[in-house]
Amino acid sequence: MRPRIPTQPPQPNLNAAMQERARRLTKRQYVRFAFYKVDPAWRRLPAQEQAEAKQELMNVIQSFNRRMLLRPYSLMGTRADAELLLWQIAENPLPFRELASAIAGTRMGAYLTMAYSYFSQTKRSLYEIRTPNGNHNGDGESEEERLVIDPTEAQYLFVYPFIKTREWYQLSQHARQGMMDEHIEVGRKYPSVRLNTTYSFGLDDYEFIVAFETDEPSDFLDLVQELRESSVSMYTLQDTPLFTCINMRLDEALDALGGPPVAQKVAPGEVHEVWMEVCPLDDFGPGETKTIFLEGKMVGLFNINGELFALNNRCSHARGPLSEGQVNHEECSVTCPWHYGEFDLRSGAAIDGVVNKPVDTYQVEIREGKIFVGTRITY
Ligand code: FES
Known part of the structure; x- marks a missing residue:
């Protein structure tokens, strides 16, 4: 039985105490972005084998649904060197290892290359989000929400890892906050774009892995272009590769890879x-x-x-x-x-x-x- 957390009855004017309580209770999440590419040899297998391999892979991936939040995305048609993303979010990183091994053990696993893999964690921002709503995007996101990823049904996900220059970390907190304020102001102009920031320092090669959800790719393009003009952009060392991912059901994302369809046919x-x-x-x-x-x-x-x-x-x-x-x-x-x-x-x-x-x-x-x-x- 889960231990009960003692609470107090709701009281007015307890905002500071509530924030502090939320701060203490909030658990950080582990996040993995696993990008796969299929060996073209798989597409030359007999159709029956392809269909069976996709079905087996789908069953294996779905068997992990109990243990992590798992979202499939297709990159067919948007990127040459990656075709499938499995966005994984869990309370501890062990299910990521188990899922990777289980996928590798399937028949289709023999034809899947791990094109890119990013491992990160949620974390509180070092900077104050000075907006009326306490939010980068103007949709009311709070500091606690940054620790908990709750993906939307947005059609597109844009993912990229990035590293800042070492000069950035030598600047005073005050100077960095000033530049982040400008950056946040630009973000607020694009409310259709929802930001998920995760941190990778020491866990993987990059410093941050960011994932933007939106139904409007052109809003994301305009946002990124406008951010290039912000002062903080001068301190970006690397922010590629950049992945445009399409939100799909798992069976549809697997069918997008090729072979006879296994997805259930559904009418809009x-x-x-x-x-x-x-x-x-x-x-x-x-x-x-x-x-x-x-x-x-x-x-x-x-x-x-x-x-x-x-x-x-x-x-x-x-x-x-x-x-x-x-x-x-x-x-x-x-x-x-x-x-x-x-x-x-x-x-x-x-x-x-x-x-x-x-x-x-x-x-x-x-x-x-x-x-x-x-x-x-x-x-
Ligand atoms: S009351 Fe539930 S997160 Fe604030």
């Missing part, structure tokens, strides 16, 4: 249910909570007096982990551990505190003594 607007087996019901008793990953989202599962509820584990206020919050069994609610926003576990509705937006809920079923969590996807 069609609704499908996706279910994930979690664990035997006997292993999840009353009062317990746990998290799983379903369709690129972290889901919190709660057992309240024998009744099961599942909802998006990321608080709608600033992505606090609801599964680590205080559960009220009588009210059937959970209070976020970061700033005490309270949610109804049955409906996901925001019912008290600083929160004003609901969180998504998920279906829960017991089948032959096992817990399944499901959601509906509209294509």
Whole structure:
């Protein structure tokens, strides 16, 4: 059973205390960007073998969905030396190693080259985000949110690693903050572009790996071009390679590689249910909570007096982990551990505190003594 974190009832004017509490409780995440390229020899295999190899690879990748947040992207048509990205986010780095080995052990793994690999972690910024919303992009992102990556459904992801010059690190904090203020101001002009900054110092060859999500590639182009004119750009040593990645379902991203299609055919607007087996019901008793990953989202599962509820584990206020919050069994609610926003576990509705937006809920079923969590996807 997860230990309970003692909380206090929500009180007004506790912003500083709340921030400090969130600071203490927030866990950093590990992030991996694994770019693969297929050996052309695979495309000359008999069609049946290609289809079986894709199906096997898909099953292996999907089997890791319980352990990490995993998003597939295709680079077919956007980049010559990489064709598939698996963006991976986890609480510890071990699942990354296990997934890489499992992929290497498949039939298709014999034809996959690791074109690029970046390993990084989330971290608080060293700089103050001096905007009305406390945000680079103007969408209300807070300092805690920078520690928790919660990918959107944006169609494009732009990824690049970069290194700053050593002269940058010799500047005073005041001088660097001034240049970052200018940089942040430029970013705020492009609200359609959402930034995920991760840090790689000492973990891998680069210093930062940044990933921008957007539906508007031209906004990203304009943003990058405008940032070239900012003072901080003078202190960039390297910011290539740059990857334009297209958000796709895993079966579609694998089909984009070639071979006979294995993707389920779906018409636009069609609704499908996706279910994930979690664990035997006997292993999840009353009062317990746990998290799983379903369709690129972290889901919190709660057992309240024998009744099961599942909802998006990321608080709608600033992505606090609801599964680590205080559960009220009588009210059937959970209070976020970061700033005490309270949610109804049955409906996901925001019912008290600083929160004003609901969180998504998920279906829960017991089948032959096992817990399944499901959601509906509209294509
Ligand atoms: S993150 Fe602020 S109340 Fe949950």
